[in-house]
Amino acid sequence: MSLRHATSNDVPFLLELYRSFRADELAPVPWPPERKLAFLDQQFLFQHRHYMATFADADYLVAEAESQPIGRVYLDWSKDRWLIVDIGFLPQWRRQGLGTRLISAIQQEAALAAATAINLHVEQHNFRAQALYYRLGFRAVENGPSHVRMEWPCSKHAEAGDL
Secondary structure: OEEEEOOHHHHHHHHHHHHHHHHHHHOOOOOOHHHHHHHHHHHHHHHHHHHHHHOOOOEEEEEEEOOEEEEEEEEEOOOOEEEEEEEEEOHHHOOOOHHHHHHHHHHHHHHHOOOOEEEEEEEOOOHHHHHHHHHOOOEEEEEOOOEEEEEEEHHHHHHHOOO
């Protein structure tokens, strides 16, 4: 797996990826397929604009395997507390350890850069992702109505040799 900066040419892939993130959620909704696609396209654009405006200093990266896009990671490392804005892979690339490897690499880089922590937000009902983050040393620090804010304290783990 490799990472590269996303470009405008990646928008069709990023839209496909976003659709895959929301497929299970929309499956029981009794809309025709074209309405679901229109809804997801609109939601993707809202999210994309929000991320670009709110996290202007973030790196928007596309994960690739065999020169094909397979996922994304949006990372804001412009402050002492790094923020994983978003991370995800196409369904056929999930549950293969790629997320573990990617987040572990981010943790190593954050510790080397003397960041104080890595933060992320995960949906309340995304138990698989939460389990992954817990395994990697993240802890819940705030429970919101829809998301859990989790944190990995870099200095604590770097001193303990957990990298």
